[in-house]
Amino acid sequence: MNKIAIFGGGAVLLAAVGVGAWMAFPRDSADRFAGCSETNAMSASIGGPFTLVDETGRTVTDQDVFTEPSVIYFGYTFCPDVCPLDNWRNAEAATLLEGEGVSMQPVFISVDPQRDTPEVVADFTDVFHPRMLGLTGSPEQVDAASKAYRTYYRAHDAEEDEFYLVDHSTYSYLVLPEYGFVEFFRRDVSAEEMAERVACFVEQA
Amino acid sequence: MQTNLFAACAALCLGALTSGAQAHDYKVGSIIIDHPMAFETAATARAAGGFLTLTNTGDTDDRLIAVRADFPRMELHTTIEEDSIMRMMQVEAIEIPAGETVALEPGGFHVMFMGLDGDPFEVGEKVPATLVFEQAGEIAVEFAVESRGGAAAMDHSGHGGDHGHGHSHDAHGHDAHGHDMTN
Numbered sequence: 083m084n085k086i087a088i089f090g091g092g093a094v095l096l097a098a099v100g101v102g103a104w105m106a107f108p109r110d111s112a113d114r115f116a117g118c119s120e121t122n123a124m125s126a127s128i129g130g131p132f133t134l135v136d137e138t139g140r141t142v143t144d145q146d147v148f149t150e151p152s153v154i155y156f157g158y159t160f161c162p163d164v165c166p167l168d169n170w171r172n173a174e175a176a177t178l179l180e181g182e183g184v185s186m187q188p189v190f191i192s193v194d195p196q197r198d199t200p201e202v203v204a205d206f207t208d209v210f211h212p213r214m215l216g217l218t219g220s221p222e223q224v225d226a227a228s229k230a231y232r233t234y235y236r237a238h239d240a241e242e243d244e245f246y247l248v249d250h251s252t253y254s255y256l257v258l259p260e261y262g263f264v265e266f267f268r269r270d271v272s273a274e275e276m277a278e279r280v281a282c283f284v285e286q287a
Numbered sequence: 288m289q290t291n292l293f294a295a296c297a298a299l300c301l302g303a304l305t306s307g308a309q310a311h312d313y314k315v316g317s318i319i320i321d322h323p324m325a326f327e328t329a330a331t332a333r334a335a336g337g338f339l340t341l342t343n344t345g346d347t348d349d350r351l352i353a354v355r356a357d358f359p360r361m362e363l364h365t366t367i368e369e370d371s372i373m374r375m376m377q378v379e380a381i382e383i384p385a386g387e388t389v390a391l392e393p394g395g396f397h398v399m400f401m402g403l404d405g406d407p408f409e410v411g412e413k414v415p416a417t418l419v420f421e422q423a424g425e426i427a428v429e430f431a432v433e434s435r436g437g438a439a440a441m442d443h444s445g446h447g448g449d450h451g452h453g454h455s456h457d458a459h460g461h462d463a464h465g466h467d468m469t470n
Contacts, residue, residue, distance in 0.1 A: 159331075159332065160334050161334075161373075161375060162326075162332075162335045162336035162399065162400075163336045163375060163393055163397050164366055164373045164375070164393070164394060166435070167393045167394060202329075205331040206329045206331075206332070209327065209329045245334070245360055245402070249372055249375075250372065251371050251372045252372070253371060269371070
């Protein structure tokens, strides 16, 4: 049962990325970033509008969030192992880019709105980077944002066990204010490589 | 250096007989436990992961079957990655075959401290816990809480990847004094 769900989720994700390569992305944009992309995932089919709640409890849209180049990660704060590792990597990339005069905003979007209140995501993101933005929302808002980015998540026994775990996909997504989603990063990409690729996109934009 | 460490440990450990806060490794039976540690958490964090490296110097396979500590729930977990989806799940035990080293490290096996509610892990804190091995028995250890970005974390980055055979002996061999006292 679990396995089917996971493979299903993975298949959807891979299909989305595969389709992404085919989808019509404005040709000049594709050309513009051709030298930067490792994944050729630039696509209008990943990303898009969302409404979420920020660290202060304010309702925000993608327009409010993406005022600068941003790298988004979908995870949950009860996850003490992989999520911190991945968010630390994204924060490190932001710090490396700062050193080169490039501003990149790391963004953490919770897929566990039941436990991740605005206060909890604020605390969680502060550990990694002063500019990391934490977002959460209603279950419906979070689900819509996750679907927009084709991410997968599934909570186990959330109603019976307060210490429940959540399976989730671990891609990070680069979003540019003028262009939307342009690139994704697997979790084995280093902070250095991420910084290099982000800088390339930002320079070409 | 050795003398200093020995003196420090002698002073601290002799009376208390607790596993030395100075030492980064411990030994019980044939099992060497290298550097139990955890990363600092957010103030409102409800869970934390604990990491360490286990070396079985004996001829008999062993298993880490439990970690006890003063938290609402303690579990052994592993993380499995399938199609870039991470699943963290509980495991009954962690096998430590004879003669081998097993690392509990980020992205893989870890100790899960659950129910931190209101008492986060802070850098410099030592979190007491008891490791329970099927063959070697029990030993009290302390998980050192470290910063993710600090020098300690950088030094400790060897905890991931190929950190294993030999390293603990080479780098922390001087702590052997601690073993004698904590056994």
